[in-house]
Amino acid sequence: MAVTERTPGGTDGEGTAEEPHTGLQAAFTAGVARLRGLTGGLTDEALRAPSALPGWTRGHVLTHIEGVGLALARQARYALRGRTIEVYDGGRPARDAAIEAGHGRPAAQLAAALADALDEAEASWAAVGPDDWGRPVAYRDGTLRTVGLAWWRELEIHTVDARLGASPSGWSPELCTHLLDFLSVRVPGGIGLTVTAVDTGGVWTFGRGARVAVEGRLTDLAAWFAGRTPEGELAGDPLPELGTWP
Structure with a gap:
């Protein structure tokens, strides 16, 4: 998994209090x-x-x-x-x-x-x-x-x-990054999913297997991972069906 940003006060996932709270x-x-x-x-x-x-x-x-x-x-x-x-x-x-x-x-x-x-x-x-x-x-x-x-x-x-x-367009980059990481367990097995935020340049890769690429705005990617409807279009052929919430 490659992550380019961080959540407030810690790491990208559950993390620890390594930074100020x-x-x-x-x-x-x-x-x-x-x-x-x-x-x-x-x-x-x-x-x-x-x-x-x-x-x-x-x-x-x-x-x-x-x-x-x-x-x-x-x-x-x-x-x-x-x-x-x-x-x-x-x-x-x-x-x-x-x-x-x-x-x-x-x-x-x-x-x-x-x-x-x-x-x-x-x-x-x-x-x-x-x-x-x-x-x-x-x-x-x-x-x-x-x-x-x-x-x-x-x-x-x-x-x-x-x-x-x-709307999701109001979500902060920190929240979106956290959602991508926390919800990465929803990525189905057997694929290596790479998501690219076209507005920030952030790139994340989750899982192993057949390569699948999805692109869109960071907020739209986070909304999709969270099971919500993105406001903008995501580019993927096709978008993989995500699993249940952790």
Whole structure:
């Protein structure tokens, strides 16, 4: 794998806290501020409109952001106490049930709950110091950095999924690079996939086997890897079918 850029505060994948942690925390702050700006004045009608995710309304997506924000913030809080805890009480079934129960709330109620969750996320991540990123967590049996990168992905991708005005074209080069690396496991076996960002000159090669080349803007490549619709065209003949998320 050849990678030309780096994620905030560390390496291109899950990484370690080899660089100052402020870059990742700044990404959280910017992402939360963006989402807050897009969700002001939500109406019941707007929440019932379709999102970019099949079968989910905007209410589903925003309720999911609320829940995952609280769940990952809890990972951080417990890690700072030297403890690990399940991501969701009751696991994935409880997470899914909460989304189904919460997506139909009146706009004012959902917006207030989302704002509270974002407040909690900001406070929890602000408490993480430079020496804390290697602390163990239950999430993926990883570290606080693993959780932090997950919150970054969830926040940025689902803000786009909500169809409130954000799009992948607004994703930072750092996020796009991280998504390419983290999601490279989606590249099917038996091919050597080379992706080239025509706007930045970045080149990445994943896997081994028959050579396949895909070109496009960096944000479009990242959207494709993330299972979202690129805004611009990708050049590939044909584009390989990517596997499931890790």
